[in-house]
Amino acid sequence: MTQQPKWLTPEEQDAWRGVIRMYEKLVGRLSRHLQQDVNLSPADFAVLVDLGEAPDGRKRHVDLSKCLEWEKSRMSHQISRMAKRGLVTRQECPEDGRGAFVVITEEGMATIRAAAPRHVEVVRELFVDVLAPEELRQFARIADRVIEHVESSPSP
Amino acid sequence: MTQQPKWLTPEEQDAWRGVIRMYEKLVGRLSRHLQQDVNLSPADFAVLVDLGEAPDGRKRHVDLSKCLEWEKSRMSHQISRMAKRGLVTRQECPEDGRGAFVVITEEGMATIRAAAPRHVEVVRELFVDVLAPEELRQFARIADRVIEHVESSPSP
Numbered sequence: 419m420t421q422q423p424k425w426l427t428p429e430e431q432d433a434w435r436g437v438i439r440m441y442e443k444l445v446g447r448l449s450r451h452l453q454q455d456v457n458l459s460p461a462d463f464a465v466l467v468d469l470g471e472a473p474d475g476r477k478r479h480v481d482l483s484k485c486l487e488w489e490k491s492r493m494s495h496q497i498s499r500m501a502k503r504g505l506v507t508r509q510e511c512p513e514d515g516r517g518a519f520v521v522i523t524e525e526g527m528a529t530i531r532a533a534a535p536r537h538v539e540v541v542r543e544l545f546v547d548v549l550a551p552e553e554l555r556q557f558a559r560i561a562d563r564v565i566e567h568v569e570s571s572p573s574p
Numbered sequence: 575m576t577q578q579p580k581w582l583t584p585e586e587q588d589a590w591r592g593v594i595r596m597y598e599k600l601v602g603r604l605s606r607h608l609q610q611d612v613n614l615s616p617a618d619f620a621v622l623v624d625l626g627e628a629p630d631g632r633k634r635h636v637d638l639s640k641c642l643e644w645e646k647s648r649m650s651h652q653i654s655r656m657a658k659r660g661l662v663t664r665q666e667c668p669e670d671g672r673g674a675f676v677v678i679t680e681e682g683m684a685t686i687r688a689a690a691p692r693h694v695e696v697v698r699e700l701f702v703d704v705l706a707p708e709e710l711r712q713f714a715r716i717a718d719r720v721i722e723h724v725e726s727s728p729s730p
Contacts, residue, residue, distance in 0.1 A: 423691040430702045433710040436717025437701065441597035442620075443724040446643020450730050464598075487602020535579040545593065546586045548723045553716055554589040560709055561592025567704045568599040574606050 444544055451540050456533045461496055466505060466530050469522040476509065476521040505529060600700055607696050612689045617652055622661060622686050625678040632665065632677040661685060 426434060449460045458466070468485060469475055477485075483493040497520055500506045505526040509519040546554065582590060605616040614622070624641055625631055633641075639649040653676055656662045661682040665675040702710065 423694050424698065425694055426697065426702065429707065429710055429714070432714040433705070433717075434697055434701060436714045436721075437597060437600060438620075440717040440720050441593060441601075442643055443721050444593060445597075447724055447727075447729060450645070454730055464594075487598055489606070538579050538581055541582065541590055542580065544724050544727060545590060545720055546582065548720055549589070549716060551585065553712075554585055556709075556712055557716055558585070558588040558592045560705060560713055561589075561596040564596050564701055564704055565592075565599050568603055568700050571603075571700060573603065574610055 444541075447544060448537065448540055451536060452533060455536055456529050458529065458533065462500060462505065463530075463533070465496060465500060465520075466522060466526050469506065469520060470527060470530050474521075475527070476519045478511075478516060479508075479518050479520055480516075482520055500526075600697075603700060604693065604696055607692060608689060611692055612685050614685065614689065618656060618661065619686075619689070621652060621656060621676075622678060622682050625662065625676060626683060626686050630677075631683070632675045634667075634672060635664075635674050635676055636672075638676055656682075 445460055449463075452458045452460065452463055464486060465482065468482060469477055479493065479497070480490070483490050486493070488496070497506060497508065501508060504523055507521050507523055509521050511518055549557070601616055605619075608614045608616065608619055620642060621638065624638060625633055635649065635653070636646070639646050642649070644652075653662060653664065657664060660679055663677050663679055665677050667674055705713070
């Protein structure tokens, strides 16, 4: 560090803390439900939802890592654990040299389906129904802009 | 499940995804910096910051778990790992029967201080400077309301 950083003002700090604390609170609660209902960690659930929405329920390992902003090694461990439980499988793709796919299994899909009704109920109770429609729109706009910005910024 | 859940509308879905994706993107990036600069995981950093801001740099184990919405067992493992690295210590408190304290060490404080300048720079680049002051205020208001609501809702 060659110069003093520009510290956050109290207002900037409030907003930044909001990002972190709101997520921690919401996901903390949701993960207790997920664990109780279908024995999934938040990481398991994130991977299953991401694959479940992809064409043919599959994504390249590298794209899955990028999408969730995880290091490749973290994703590898995660996928190995999930494969052991039968939630996903690996599909090698030697011909195109662009790396293996991860594919959601029938059991993985069934697990998301089992979790979904209660999950959506809790998301409503804790977040959606707390805000007015206009606030939800504001929020989504802000989030989209930030997400796009991060994606277009160079990663260390 | 006795009845069909009230699924999210596309607008509600956008907002909810915003919560998750924005956090994942921002914290994913930040954690690469933290790992590279001071060898801390996001969980290590969250605990250190929480303790660093508490009176006397200490908090009861149970309050720390509640604040971060972690299960007690997850917090115990986390604290054991951090204690081995000398970032925190445990302080037993047998007289009052309300459980042990976790205390940040000098080394823990030094680690936060070392991480802070670059951390704040990245928070600015990726979040604060992307939004107008009015948006930061809107965002903080929304987050505060959600956080309060979750805290006042019964946990499973």
